[in-house]
Amino acid sequence: MDIDTSRFSFAVLTMSDKGSRGERVDTSGPLLQKILAEQGYRQANYAIISDRVDHIREKLIAWVDKEKVDLIITTGGTGVAPTDVTPEAMAGVLEKEIPGMAEAMRAESLKKTPNAVLSRGKAGIRGKSLIINLPGSEKAARENIAVLLPALAHALDKIQGGVSDCGT
Amino acid sequence: MDIDTSRFSFAVLTMSDKGSRGERVDTSGPLLQKILAEQGYRQANYAIISDRVDHIREKLIAWVDKEKVDLIITTGGTGVAPTDVTPEAMAGVLEKEIPGMAEAMRAESLKKTPNAVLSRGKAGIRGKSLIINLPGSEKAARENIAVLLPALAHALDKIQGGVSDCGT
Amino acid sequence: MDIDTSRFSFAVLTMSDKGSRGERVDTSGPLLQKILAEQGYRQANYAIISDRVDHIREKLIAWVDKEKVDLIITTGGTGVAPTDVTPEAMAGVLEKEIPGMAEAMRAESLKKTPNAVLSRGKAGIRGKSLIINLPGSEKAARENIAVLLPALAHALDKIQGGVSDCGT
Numbered sequence: 001m002d003i004d005t006s007r008f009s010f011a012v013l014t015m016s017d018k019g020s021r022g023e024r025v026d027t028s029g030p031l032l033q034k035i036l037a038e039q040g041y042r043q044a045n046y047a048i049i050s051d052r053v054d055h056i057r058e059k060l061i062a063w064v065d066k067e068k069v070d071l072i073i074t075t076g077g078t079g080v081a082p083t084d085v086t087p088e089a090m091a092g093v094l095e096k097e098i099p100g101m102a103e104a105m106r107a108e109s110l111k112k113t114p115n116a117v118l119s120r121g122k123a124g125i126r127g128k129s130l131i132i133n134l135p136g137s138e139k140a141a142r143e144n145i146a147v148l149l150p151a152l153a154h155a156l157d158k159i160q161g162g163v164s165d166c167g168t
Numbered sequence: 169m170d171i172d173t174s175r176f177s178f179a180v181l182t183m184s185d186k187g188s189r190g191e192r193v194d195t196s197g198p199l200l201q202k203i204l205a206e207q208g209y210r211q212a213n214y215a216i217i218s219d220r221v222d223h224i225r226e227k228l229i230a231w232v233d234k235e236k237v238d239l240i241i242t243t244g245g246t247g248v249a250p251t252d253v254t255p256e257a258m259a260g261v262l263e264k265e266i267p268g269m270a271e272a273m274r275a276e277s278l279k280k281t282p283n284a285v286l287s288r289g290k291a292g293i294r295g296k297s298l299i300i301n302l303p304g305s306e307k308a309a310r311e312n313i314a315v316l317l318p319a320l321a322h323a324l325d326k327i328q329g330g331v332s333d334c335g336t
Numbered sequence: 337m338d339i340d341t342s343r344f345s346f347a348v349l350t351m352s353d354k355g356s357r358g359e360r361v362d363t364s365g366p367l368l369q370k371i372l373a374e375q376g377y378r379q380a381n382y383a384i385i386s387d388r389v390d391h392i393r394e395k396l397i398a399w400v401d402k403e404k405v406d407l408i409i410t411t412g413g414t415g416v417a418p419t420d421v422t423p424e425a426m427a428g429v430l431e432k433e434i435p436g437m438a439e440a441m442r443a444e445s446l447k448k449t450p451n452a453v454l455s456r457g458k459a460g461i462r463g464k465s466l467i468i469n470l471p472g473s474e475k476a477a478r479e480n481i482a483v484l485l486p487a488l489a490h491a492l493d494k495i496q497g498g499v500s501d502c503g504t
Contacts, residue, residue, distance in 0.1 A: 080434060080461060081494045088432065096256065098248060099267075099435075100274045100285035106436045107275065107443065114486035117436035118494070125248060150282035158249045158286070264424065266416060267435075268442045268453035275443065293416060318450035326417045326454070 003153040003162075005040035008070040011063050012036075012046045013056075015076035015086055016136065020050040028075040028141040032134070035145060036073070039152075044069045051077045056089035064093075064129040070156055072129060073145065076136030078121040086133050087120045094124035094131065098155075101132060105144040112143070119144075128160045171321040171330075173208035176238040179231050180204075180214045181224075183245035183254055184304065188218040196243040196309040200302070203313060204241070207320075212237045219245045224257035232261075232297040238324055240297060241313065244304030246289040254301050255288045262292035262299065266323075269300060273312040280311070287312075296328045339489040339498075341376035344406040347399050348372075348382045349392075351412035351422055352472065356386040364411040364477040368470070371481055372409070375488075380405045387413050392425035400429075400465040406492055408465060409481065412472030414457040422469050423456045430460035430467065434491075437468060441480040448479070455480075464496045 012032045018024035026048050037043055045063060049055050056077075063069045077086030101123035109116030119140070121133030132148065134141045180200045186192035194216050205211055213231060217223050224245075231237045245254030269291035277284030287308070289301030300316065302309045348368045354360035362384050373379055381399060385391050392413075399405045413422030437459035445452030455476070457469030468484065470477045 079494060080432070080466075080491055082464075082497055084432075096248070096252075096288070098286060098288055099270070100278075100287055102435070103271055103274060103439055104278055104285045106439060107278075110436075110440055110443075114484075115490055117440045117484065117487050118434060118491055119436055120432070120434055128250075130248075148282075148285065151285050154283055155248055155286055158247060161250055264416070264420075264456070266454060266456055267438070268446075268455055271439055271442060272446055272453045275446075296418075298416075316450075316453065319453050322451055323416055323454055326415060329418055 003157050005153050006042055008041050008153070008156045009044035010036045010041040010071040010073065011044045011069045013059060013063075013072060013074045014048040015051050015056065015074060016048055017050045017083060019048045028134075028136055028138045031138055032073050032075060032141055032145060035142070036071070039149060041071060051083045051085055053085050053089045056086060057093055060089075060093045060126070060131060064126045064131070068129075070129055070160070071152070072131045073134060074131070075134045075141050078119050078133050078135050080118050080120070084120070087122050090122045090124065090131070090133065093126055094122065095126050097122060097124040101148055105147050108147045109140065109143060125159055130156055130159055171325050173321050174210055176209050176321070176324045177212040178204045178209040178239040178241065179212045179237045181227060181231075181240060181242045182216040183219050183224060183242060184216055185218045185251060187216045196302075196304055196306045199306055200241050200243060200309055200313060203310070204239070207317060209239060219251045219253055221253050221257045224254060225261055228257070228261045228294070228299060232294045232299070236297075238297055238328070239320070240299045241302060242299070243302045243309050246287050246301050246303050248286050248288070252288070255290050258290045258292065258299070258301065261294055262290065263294050265290060265292040269316055273315050276315045277308065277311060293327055298323055298327055339493050341489050342378055344377050344489070344492045345380040346372045346377045346407040346409065347380045347405045349395060349399075349408060349410045350384040351387050351392065351410060352384055353386045353419060355384045364470075364472060364474045367474055368409050368411060368477060368481060371478070372407070375485060377407060387419045387421055389421050389425045392422060393429055396425075396429045396462070396467060400462045400467070404465070406465055406496070407488070408467045409470060410467070411470045411477050414455050414469050414471050416454050416456070420456070423458050426458045426460065426467070426469065429462055430458065431462050433458060433460040437484055441483050444483045445476065445479060461495055466492055466495055
């Protein structure tokens with residue numbers, strides 16, 4: 001079935017201490033916006049924030065609860081460094097986890113590098129919104145979102161109560 | 169090693185709002201009963217209930233704690249729709265999670281459809297019983313249980329304190 | 337990039353009721369020590385303890401918080417038997433989970449045996465230390481650690497705040 005992707009708005013949130021201070025140019029955020037726009041999704045927002053659990057939660061909750069953004073893609077903060085806290089911030093944000101999305105991205109990345117096991121991003125649902133954590137590097141973000149693109153529109157349709165057939 | 173599957177009882181629980189109201193015929197539940205019976209497991213119970221966390225928990229806990237069913241297979245409610253709450257119901261039921269069962273089912277399904285990432289079923293142990301969440305569609309339920317069948321008897325034997333060799 | 341593995345200390349913890357009573361010789365523990373020493377890591381400690389959640393937690397927390405061991409490998413207690421409680425002991429020890437490590441080990445083992453789905457080991461971070469649960473059998477422990485060895489030094493470097501490139 002074909003679902004009209006323009007039904008769904010998206011926002012991209014880049015986690016980067018350096019980026020939020022203007023000391024580093026964010027390339028993954030713009031890349032993800034380009035990819036999603038090319039798929040027909042409507043851009044609603046974009047922000048760069050520092051790697052702090054409370055900041056991340058506040059922003060995600062505002063985008064879901066107030067701005068009603070349908071799809072939120074985060075990039076950065078998914079690794080094992082002390083500053084990487086994106087997965088921890090998801091507790092208290094996600095109401096339902098979708099572990100298969102994270103597993104599929106890691107399994108695909110693992111074909112290219114053994115370091116893929118260190119990617120700790122989560123995916124899940126809050127309200128009627130889908131939130132997906134991607135790694136911060138441009139290359140990894142591009143490869144990871146590619147794994148999920150074929151399932152995104154169907155996921156969003158179902159999350160919002162649609163009755164399209166799963167094909168599973 | 170060969171473990172006698174007739175040592176173990178099983179029950180199938182179908183989650184379906186429509187099914188529980190008699191508005192939809194459950195085909196996955198009967199299919200799973202047939203598959204498990206063919207493997208030699210003894211049928212103990214079968215029920216169709218609505219997609220409500222409290223109903224699901226109550227039924228699973230009764231089947232484990234009172235009826236001592238060894239193996240409980242659920243079907244339905246594992247997706248991302250607002251009514252899909254089977255994985256959430258498992259909290260408060262499972263005492264130990266077995267994430268590898270869910271991962272293996274999703275990885276296998278992913279070979280067939282990108283939507284497999286949306287299957288959120290869990291598996292785990294309560295008391296001396298094994299509980300496994302399968303998707304609701306007949307096709308997905310059949311494909312998913314096939315992944316686990318070769319490990320089921322050994323799992324049940326170990327869960328109940330058996331000393332068979334893992335072969336791992 | 338090449339990271340000097342001799343920067344990092346390691347310890348091996350074997351979970352075995354029989355082993356802790358001297359009724360069973362631990363072969364997996366010594367094997368893992370040999371493998372890690374051959375990779376250049378410096379041995380800090382080794383112990384065999386019984387399969388009790390409080391004992392496991394106490395030992396792991398002491399090794400991380402007091403002895404500052406960089407890498408802790410546990411072996412045993414990851415299965416589905418009533419005595420297998422290693423994964424449950426990790427709650428209250430790990431501050432960040434690294435689910436991809438456990439997923440990758442299980443996916444690799446699954447190529448050899450369907451019983452790999454029953455391995456419930458976790459991996460994660462406490463303070464600046466990496467803790468990884470491996471199965472108890474010598475064969476499974478060897479096969480599982482082999483999956484992670486190529487990512488270990490990079491993981492430890494990042495966990496401790498290093499700025500080496502992920503290559504992902």
